[in-house]
């Protein structure tokens with residue numbers, strides 16, 4: 180059992196939990212994830228390790244409540260325990276010193292982008308961050324991002340804060356201005372990652388994306404997470420979750436993410452009707 | 458030619474095995490309860506009485522873990538079922554499981570002398586009967602020797618790991634199993650379905666080991682959370698056994714393998730068995746099943762996927778296999794059960810493409826007919842495509858059950874570990890030791906996907922190897 184030591188509501192749909200998991204905290208790296216099962220009847224699902232404290236033995240997760248499992252997790256309070264917490268899984272991000280790096284986080288992806296951005300900064304890179312969301316209230320990690328960035332941009336779809344537009348609006352401008360960019364790292368909704376990769380394609384700017392395919396075990400034994408990268412089948416949980424954005428078949432990934440929509444809706448409805456009365 | 462000669466004198470007609478009651482096929486294809494119901498005591502005794510108690514029994518030679526078959530059957534004849542169970546447990550830690558899933562027709566029963574003229578003695582069914590009897594009555598714990606004061610780590614709780622752990626604890630070692638999942642058993646838990654091997658039986662067999670003192674740490678992916686080297690150098694383990702199985706699913710190299718309604722049998726079965734997806738929405742893990750399901754493959758895994766599909770409500774389920782029926786590697790009983798339940802066999806047919814619509818849903822599967830040609834390296838006649846025989850099968854779900862490769866997480870994390878070109882661990886056959894002293898391995902991670910009983914045999918060999926290694930090692 181994995182005890183929750185701290186909880187913070189970041190915005191109406193996003194929560195942060197700090198979980199006691201000393202063995203994982205000891206060895207995990209930016210870019211890796213954990214598989215979670217909240218209770219005995221729960222499903223296994225992946226969440227990125229957003230932060231960790233090796234001394235305190237804790238791992239931080241930040242998640243958006245999009246369906247039953249994430250809602251179930253969001254209901255837990257400090258002192259409650261998560262039944263299963265497996266990791267660290269997946270390959271760590273390569274955060275070498277390569278020059279100028281643009282780290283892009285969209286929506287909940289900003290929470291995942293943050294530790295990666297910090298690692299790039301610590302490695303000595305010139306760090307540009309682009310933090311995007313639909314609206315100001317949904318922007319995450321604003322102060323944290325600004326603190327570690329050499330240049331920090333914010334974008335909102337509705338213009339309520341920062342640049343009115345998408346993360347690709349800012350990225351496109353930077354490229355237009357002829358800025359030398361050595362690497363782009365993007366994490367967020369699949370369409371966002373797809374358009375980031377499109378934006379950097381012409382100039383062949385190396386672009387890493389962190390994929391969120393559906394997973395069951397997270398250890399390479401089911402193939403649920405398979406994605407096509409450069410025409411080859413890869414398992415996101417062991418070969419990734421990070422891949423070359425110019426090689427990923429995003430349309431296929433989007434289709435696969437919708438595989439269980441019907442069942443997920445049923446599950447969520449049932450959960451809402453059961454928990455609504457209490 | 459043989460049937461031209463008339464037999465000289467009349468012999469008794471060959472006897473058949475005492476039948477084991479089963480759920481009716483039309484009923485069971487709609488539920489997940491166990492298909493075979495097991496012997497009653499009288500039937501077990503009747504079957505046991507046929508055993509000739511051979512002076513030189515050949516049956517044992519067919520069992521990779523040397524179950525004292527003749528002796529336990531003798532005890533069954535006397536109605537001493539508890540004693541019979543104890544006898545089996547001397548060499549076999551998981552008899553209730555073996556009795557259910559061993560391919561007996563190619564193992565112990567294949568060698569049975571009584572079986573030369575008749576149907577062999579139903580060794581598997583008897584083993585199942587006594588193990589179930591003992592479990593229900595509550596088994597006494599065997600006496601354990603004093604602790605040696607040495608620790609062994611077992612990675613993976615499949616049949617190989619469980620057997621190795623059980624044998625070592627009986628020798629006086631402290632044993633800790635590290636398991637990646639939240640449940641023990643490996644394939645026994647996530648692969649083989651409830652209707653063939655009820656999960657509470659697997660858990661009961663594991664609990665028995667825990668009572669003997671085996672510790673199990675779940676959610677522990679060795680190679681990620683901790684390295685084997687650290688287990689040995691920092692955590693005080695004197696030896697390590699790797700029983701991590703062949704868990705990585707293979708897909709065909711044909712177009713359409715990433716379509717939404719194409720699943721590996723591993724994914725499909727894991728959702729249903731380990732995650733209890735057949736109880737959705739009571740359990741949260743969803744399973745998708747269409748109306749017309751094609752399962753590609755001819756082994757136990759394919760049979761399990763096909764029969765599970767029926768139970769989830771598919772109307773038509775096809776086994777699509779590129780060789781002939783005789784060449785199917787599945788246990789005879791499973792093929793028979795699948796057929797009874799209504800699974801349709803499409804033999805000598807090979808898929809060439811899974812066809813999808815713009816949303817990624819499967820709308821058909823292109824196939825080609827095959828014929829048997831020359832013998833290949835395995836001695837089986839190789840299937841070759843018949844030119845111009847392509848056709849499209851009307852299916853909306855495809856489950857791929859064409860085998861598994863070794864899971865690379867552990868092997869890649871151990872520098873210097875010698876692997877074969879297939880990624881399996883190379884070991885010394887006699888001791889189970891890998892190329893690194895103190896690291897042993899066995900089961901599917903060494904042989905590639907094989908059987909429960911061969912994995913158990915390997916776990917046993919390694920336990921002996923570890924005992925020998927640690928007894929001789931001075932420190």
Ligand SMILES: Cc1cc2nc3c(=O)[nH]c(=O)nc-3n(C[C@H](O)[C@H](O)[C@H](O)COP(=O)(O)OP(=O)(O)OC[C@H]3O[C@@H](n4cnc5c(N)ncnc54)[C@H](O)[C@@H]3O)c2cc1C
Nearest residue numbers: 224225226227242243246247248249391392393394436443
């Ligand atoms: C490597 C990785 C890291 C991730 N990190 C984060 C993170 O840090 N924060 C965060 O908010 N989300 C993260 N996700 C996505 C998160 O796993 C899903 O949002 C979550 O599983 C949804 O479950 P649900 O029951 O609440 O919603 P559901 O109603 O089940 O599903 C909502 C949507 O989530 C996706 N999804 C459903 N089940 C799974 C599953 N088992 N695995 C993956 N995706 C699924 C599907 O696209 C689905 O349409 C990550 C995904 C991956 C693969």
Ligand SMILES: Cc1cc2nc3c(=O)[nH]c(=O)nc-3n(C[C@H](O)[C@H](O)[C@H](O)COP(=O)(O)OP(=O)(O)OC[C@H]3O[C@@H](n4cnc5c(N)ncnc54)[C@H](O)[C@@H]3O)c2cc1C
Nearest residue numbers: 613615616617637643644648679702757900901907908909
């Ligand atoms: C669907 C199906 C049906 C089958 N039916 C039969 C049958 O009827 N009869 C028969 O004899 N055989 C059958 N088999 C084959 C048989 O189950 C396997 O040969 C046998 O289970 C192999 O045992 P094992 O101990 O080597 O590995 P596994 O059973 O695969 O167990 C390996 C264990 O190691 C764990 N693990 C892996 N990596 C790590 C890690 N890094 N850290 C910690 N733990 C790890 C896994 O989670 C798993 O629990 C079937 C197989 C399948 C898939």
Ligand code: SF4
Nearest residue numbers: 520524555559564565
């Ligand atoms: S363990 Fe398997 S092979 Fe050995 S006697 Fe029992 S059924 Fe036969």
Ligand code: SF4
Nearest residue numbers: 508509511516569570
């Ligand atoms: S070989 Fe057959 S008949 Fe002989 S002892 Fe073994 S089970 Fe009995």
Ligand code: FES
Nearest residue numbers: 397399401402416
């Ligand atoms: S999640 Fe099962 S193989 Fe990746």
